Amino acid sequence: MGYFRNGHAWRAIILAWALMWLGPAANLNAGTLISPGMLDGIRKSAEPFGLFATRLSAGGLAEKWSGLERKLDDDMVQLALCDGDRERCVSPAALQLLAIVDSARAREGRARFGEINRAINLAIKATSDLAQYGQIDVWSPPLDTFATGAGDCEDYAIAKLAALRMAGVSRDDLRLVVLRDLTRGEDHAVVSARLDGHWLTLDNRRMTMIEDIDIRNHRPLFVIDDSGVMRYETQGALASAASEVAAPVIAVSLASKSN
Incomplete structure (x- = not known):
């Protein structure tokens, strides 16, 4: 369930880096999909589930x-x-x-x-x-x-x-x-x-x-x-980055524990 154990997440990260290099051609920049800070946080996450x-x-x-x-x-x-x-x-x-x-x-x-x-x-x-x-x-x-x-x-x-x-x-x-x-x-x-x-x-x-x-x-x-x-943060943020090329990643907020 962690990012580094999930093939979809890997593909999303690879795609994001590719788009960072090809940004001018696609009229995009690195911040459009995944910011460097977010990628750094994902790499360094030491929490259960490997999630940021x-x-x-x-x-x-x-x-x-x-x-x-x-x-x-x-x-x-x-x-x-x-x-x-x-x-x-x-x-x-x-x-x-x-x-x-x-x-x-x-x-x-x-x-x-x-x-x-x-x-x-x-x-x-x-x-x-x-x-x-x-x-x-x-x-x-x-x-x-x-x-x-x-x-x-x-x-x-x-x-x-x-x-x-x-x-x-x-x-x-x-x-x-x-x-x-x-x-x-x-x-x-x-x-x-x-x-x-x-x-x-x-x-x-x-x-x-x-x-x-x-x-x-x-x-x-x-x-x-x-x-x-x-x-x-949800895995959906990276998955959406791979599928929605022109849209910025928006972290999905999770409701507070209510029970």
Whole structure:
């Protein structure tokens, strides 16, 4: 699904470069199709799915993540304190999550990620925000989720982020990704964890992990890391460049996560 794994995207890039050289004959210039900055961003994209993503400084999702991040940081402090002194830890939720982290620490590489994915999937009961809180789209910090034992897709994902960090996985290798489930017609949150240059997906709907490039019937919308929220640009921008020679590329905006 990444640009460099997609034949259509390759042809679009090749065509764009050809048009840059032939621009005068076609009354075009390089900026008409794909700007040098956009091409540079595509080459350097290190995000899951290999797609270019642009930073969001405002909006509903950015505000939601900002509010959640503060609570997540507080939970990480409590987890670290409990990790250092289990006997004096007064949080059953923290001890339960740390037991999962302990099992993960005893493993390496893919097995470490898989242990966290499997254990958290089993520890939390899938429950909608409406059923649990009487509200839509509540993002809970991990200790709240473990205290209730219930949550929806983003709650699983947030808990996995915390567990992976506690297990020693670098923050640089972790992302929370919001996908559009094209089959169910709804948005879905997962964790992407990088191992040896490959992004593995930790999904509450799967016990097994698959690579981002093997995910089907989903469209990536947003990716979240320590620096904030980014919006994926669509592959359609390059595809349209190949087919609409005289038209500029216009990045398709994706709606904010609404569930």
